Amino acid sequence: MSDEGIKIGVTVNGVKREAAVEPRELLVYFLREQLGLTGTHVGCDTSQCGACTIHLNGCAVKSCTILAVQADGAEIVTIEGLARGDALHPMQEGFREKHGLQCGYCTPGMIMTAVYLLKTNPNPTEDEIKRALEGNLCRCTGYVNIVEAIKWTAQKIGGDRVSR
Amino acid sequence: MTTQHAPSGLIGASVRRVEDPVLVSGKGCFVDDVQLPGMLYMALLRSPYPHAKIISIDASAARSMPGVEAVLTGDDVKLNIPSPVMIPGQKMPPHPVLARGAVHAAGTPVAAVVATSRALAEDAANAIEAEYEALPAVVNAEKALEPGAPLAREELESNVCYTAIKKGGDVEKAFAEADHIVRMHITSPRQVAMAIEPRGAVAKPEPNGDLTVWLSTQSPHRVRADLATSLGYPEHRIRVIAPDVGGGFGSKGPLYREYVLACHFALKLKRPVKWTATRSEDFVTVIQGRDQAMTSELALKRDGTMTGLKVRVVANLGAYLCSNTAGPPQRMMAMAPGCYQIRNVHVEVVAVFTNTVSTGPYRGAGRPESVLNIERLVDQAARELGIDRLAIRRKNFIRPEQFPYKTAVGVEYDSGDYEKSLDEALRLSNYDEILRYRDAARARGELVGVGVSTFVEPSGGAGFESGTVRVERTGEITVLTGSSSHGQGHETAFAQIAAEKLRVSMDHVAIRHGDTMAIQQGVGTFGSRSAVMGGGALVIAADRVIAKARRFAAHLLEASHEDIVQTDGGFAVAGVPEKKVTWRQVAAAAHGRPLPGLEPGLQETCFFDPRREAWGFGSHVALIKIDRDSGEVKIEKLVLVDDCGVIINPMIVEGQIHGGLAQALGEAFREQMIYGDDGEVLTGSLINYAMPRAELMPPLTLGETVTPNPFHPLGVKGVGEAATNGAPSAIANAVIDALAPLGIKHIDMPYTAPKIWAAIKRAEG
Numbered sequence: 001m002s003d004e005g006i007k008i009g010v011t012v013n014g015v016k017r018e019a020a021v022e023p024r025e026l027l028v029y030f031l032r033e034q035l036g037l038t039g040t041h042v043g044c045d046t047s048q049c050g051a052c053t054i055h056l057n058g059c060a061v062k063s064c065t066i067l068a069v070q071a072d073g074a075e076i077v078t079i080e081g082l083a084r085g086d087a088l089h090p091m092q093e094g095f096r097e098k099h100g101l102q103c104g105y106c107t108p109g110m111i112m113t114a115v116y117l118l119k120t121n122p123n124p125t126e127d128e129i130k131r132a133l134e135g136n137l138c139r140c141t142g143y144v145n146i147v148e149a150i151k152w153t154a155q156k157i158g159g160d161r162v163s164r
Numbered sequence: 165m166t167t168q169h170a171p172s173g174l175i176g177a178s179v180r181r182v183e184d185p186v187l188v189s190g191k192g193c194f195v196d197d198v199q200l201p202g203m204l205y206m207a208l209l210r211s212p213y214p215h216a217k218i219i220s221i222d223a224s225a226a227r228s229m230p231g232v233e234a235v236l237t238g239d240d241v242k243l244n245i246p247s248p249v250m251i252p253g254q255k256m257p258p259h260p261v262l263a264r265g266a267v268h269a270a271g272t273p274v275a276a277v278v279a280t281s282r283a284l285a286e287d288a289a290n291a292i293e294a295e296y297e298a299l300p301a302v303v304n305a306e307k308a309l310e311p312g313a314p315l316a317r318e319e320l321e322s323n324v325c326y327t328a329i330k331k332g333g334d335v336e337k338a339f340a341e342a343d344h345i346v347r348m349h350i351t352s353p354r355q356v357a358m359a360i361e362p363r364g365a366v367a368k369p370e371p372n373g374d375l376t377v378w379l380s381t382q383s384p385h386r387v388r389a390d391l392a393t394s395l396g397y398p399e400h401r402i403r404v405i406a407p408d409v410g411g412g413f414g415s416k417g418p419l420y421r422e423y424v425l426a427c428h429f430a431l432k433l434k435r436p437v438k439w440t441a442t443r444s445e446d447f448v449t450v451i452q453g454r455d456q457a458m459t460s461e462l463a464l465k466r467d468g469t470m471t472g473l474k475v476r477v478v479a480n481l482g483a484y485l486c487s488n489t490a491g492p493p494q495r496m497m498a499m500a501p502g503c504y505q506i507r508n509v510h511v512e513v514v515a516v517f518t519n520t521v522s523t524g525p526y527r528g529a530g531r532p533e534s535v536l537n538i539e540r541l542v543d544q545a546a547r548e549l550g551i552d553r554l555a556i557r558r559k560n561f562i563r564p565e566q567f568p569y570k571t572a573v574g575v576e577y578d579s580g581d582y583e584k585s586l587d588e589a590l591r592l593s594n595y596d597e598i599l600r601y602r603d604a605a606r607a608r609g610e611l612v613g614v615g616v617s618t619f620v621e622p623s624g625g626a627g628f629e630s631g632t633v634r635v636e637r638t639g640e641i642t643v644l645t646g647s648s649s650h651g652q653g654h655e656t657a658f659a660q661i662a663a664e665k666l667r668v669s670m671d672h673v674a675i676r677h678g679d680t681m682a683i684q685q686g687v688g689t690f691g692s693r694s695a696v697m698g699g700g701a702l703v704i705a706a707d708r709v710i711a712k713a714r715r716f717a718a719h720l721l722e723a724s725h726e727d728i729v730q731t732d733g734g735f736a737v738a739g740v741p742e743k744k745v746t747w748r749q750v751a752a753a754a755h756g757r758p759l760p761g762l763e764p765g766l767q768e769t770c771f772f773d774p775r776r777e778a779w780g781f782g783s784h785v786a787l788i789k790i791d792r793d794s795g796e797v798k799i800e801k802l803v804l805v806d807d808c809g810v811i812i813n814p815m816i817v818e819g820q821i822h823g824g825l826a827q828a829l830g831e832a833f834r835e836q837m838i839y840g841d842d843g844e845v846l847t848g849s850l851i852n853y854a855m856p857r858a859e860l861m862p863p864l865t866l867g868e869t870v871t872p873n874p875f876h877p878l879g880v881k882g883v884g885e886a887a888t889n890g891a892p893s894a895i896a897n898a899v900i901d902a903l904a905p906l907g908i909k910h911i912d913m914p915y916t917a918p919k920i921w922a923a924i925k926r927a928e929g
Binding site for chain 2: 022024025029032033036037038039040041042043044045046048049051078079080082083088092095096097099101102103104105106107108111129130131133134136137138139140141142143144145146147
């Protein structure tokens with residue numbers, strides 16, 4: 001299959017990758033099945049759940065909404081690219097510290113969305129956090145501790161104040 | 165936070181989860197993450213019709229498409245999903261893995277394809293041509309009982325699968341002598357479990373004839389037995405692995421058709437086969453919850469004493485019976501009187517086939533329906549009799565000194581203090597103050613309501629659970645539990661228990677679960693049973709290991725085993741603390757030169773069956789406000805007080821309540837699986853099925869009381885379903901409290917804005 005596809009080049013978690021993809025291949029399946037980056041999950045088929053959220057050229061994007069060929073030339077970060085060796089990213093630590101996950105299936109997408117939120121808004125209010133999570137569904141946590149995890153992380157990475 | 169190295173005090177500590185570093189790093193392994201060389205992918209053609217005869221299926225085009233390895237229809241594979249007879253005399257129409265002759269629900273698979281890629285399999289499935297002749301369909305269970313209703317299963321004479329009754333006391337006398345009778349009709353909305361990980365299976369035939377199957381399941385051993393039965397393949401040749409499982413909420417309990425088909429193809433083609441559900445497929449194939457319609461009468465004395473209860477439950481089973489489809493209606497019956505002393509009770513379930521997705525356990529599984537029924541009745545009784553709703557509850561509560569208490573339907577509650585729980589909820593909610601706030605708002609013409617629910621939360625049960633504690637040769641501890649996790653934190657909570665019992669640090673304990681080749685046997689995780697059943701098995705196995713280890717320690721220390729006591733990390737001679745041995749030394753002795761009178765090895769197993777369920781309880785209070793112009797209901801305050809006995813890990817318990825609450829709010833305000841009258845699925849995707857998002861979550865206050873379970877070695881009760889059981893009723897009572905001034909007596913959930921707006925308009929004429 002790969003031999004007959006369209007050649008693309010992407011940088012994923014800092015590593016340049018070249019591959020041939022079918023024109024109809026979604027980016028999420030390219031990441032999961034061709035690159036073996038199975039931390040990015042698929043939870044729906046209507047782009048509602050956000051489990052597949054990654055960073056594409058610095059923006060949080062649902063990787064089920066774009067084709068792999070559209071990512072040609074892009075810089076991609078997945079959940080596997082957040083930690084530095086054994087040191088978890090502060091947001092990963094925050095999710096653990098505040099019990100922001102249970103089954104862990106939505107978690108990679110949640111974390112990628114949350115990291116992007118703090119990049120664009122380092123001191124979000126609780127309402128801003130909830131609004132930022134609009135595109136990410138969780139069925140286990142009731143979101144309560146996900147919000148707490150993001151607040152914790154914002155403080156940890158230097159936000160000067162988190163107001164309610 | 166308690167440090168993980170503290171060898172005692174672990175039970176009761178909010179230890180951070182052992183599971184998390186892997187999961188937050190994207191290094192978990194869910195079923196769809198399993199990739200095997202030479203693996204094929206399965207796709208299914210499903211019926212768009214809710215009820216139809218199959219005229220023909222033409223798969224010739226699909227068979228010749230690129231990458232296609234095999235195509236099967238119901239003519240080729242005559243396997244069925246096995247279903248136990250839960251109720252004597254119940255009808256058992258077949259549940260074929262591929263439809264034969266007819267389909268009875270939209271989404272029923274009629275053909276299966278395996279191909280070399282997911283996309284090619286889907287292409288081929290779409291190229292199969294199936295011709296149907298539509299038959300009349302019925303989707304509402306009460307309508308299915310009306311004369312002349314279409315037959316959901318055309319091979320049967322009626323839509324009734326079974327009728328079951330639980331009763332006690334003299335109900336007719338109670339009603340004949342009643343001063344007042346409250347009558348209500350209440351329905352619970354059909355809900356979708358919506359574990360974010362869709363179901364999946366990978367089946368791998370082994371060279372020796374074994375079959376390894378990765379499944380997204382809550383019950384690896386039970387599913388393995390059903391899989392063996394369905395396939396006609398020896399159970400001991402099948403290894404089921406439940407790797408990381410992305411949520412279940414009851415829906416991943418039973419064996420599903422696709423699992424059997426994937427295994428069938430794998431055995432036939434001698435190649436690994438993967439199937440992963442799309443969300444759309446899960447919407448029309450995973451067991452759905454609730455959908456019980458309850459017609460009830462509550463008999464009372466003028467002073468509010470409840471004397472009799474009659475309930476007729478019409479339970480919608482869907483079209484096909486899964487192994488646990490009859491579970492929720494049975495549960496509903498067993499807890500019908502709730503936390504009240506009602507000595508004369510008659511509960512009847514009429515279980516009905518319809519042309520809808522099968523129902524089964526979904527977080528609560530009969531409990532929320534039962535609580536909703538009795539709590540709405542009690543509130544309505546208070547209103548009709550002019551008695552305060554708290555006073556009527558207090559008057560009828562089972563009192564602490566009455567436990568263990570056998571209810572009129574023959575179930576024994578272990579322990580409880582319902583007034584204490586209610587008092588705590590009132591305190592935390594500033595109840596008197598919110599009533600004043602309500603009354604002031606009401607005087608201004610606003611629609612504000614306060615609601616209370618007091619409820620019981622049965623947990624555990626469903627047979628046994630197993631636990632093995634093994635001390636390895638180096639003294640490290642391995643725990644094998646039949647209670648496999650799908651997000652509940654078993655690897656943390658069970659390690660807390662084992663580490664505390666054995667007096668070692670948690671990092672010397674490994675919890676293993678979810679693999680039938682490694683684990684002795686098991687039942688699984690559902691019905692709030694893991695801490696009760698898995699925890700009970702584990703603690704008894706640990707006690708047995710300790711007892712045996714003392715004998716080895718006695719030998720090493722040249723003392724009598726009666727004189728050996730546990731110390732941190734091992735054992736010592738009582739009163740001589742310097743005469744001590746470590747677990748490592750004990751384990752070496754247990755696996756070394758045989759000792760007289762002692763069987764080698766240091767491993768003990770318990771199949772735990774306390775022969776009773778654990779009855780947690782709680783009190784929830786809601787303050788809500790309704791926007792008169794839009795009908796939107798807003799929660800202003802929500803207080804949840806739950807009692808689950810001794811708490812192992814408060815952080816995990818709170819997380820369970822948060823998650824259950826989100827699902828409760830979904831039920832109360834927005835979630836409902838809706839079918840058109842012709843059986844068409846109208847809410848079959850996340851676009852039109854309204855799952856709660858972060859913004860739905862209201863301000864929240866959690867509280868607790870602790871009433872240890874006197875019949876359990878750890879004193880624990882379950883808590884996983886507490887919020888789904890209690891919160892919807894508190895909210896329903898609050899919404900009706902707000903609307904009562906308009907003369908509204910009852911509205912069924914979900915309380916969507918258009919529904920409430922229309923009710924207000926109707927009431928205002």
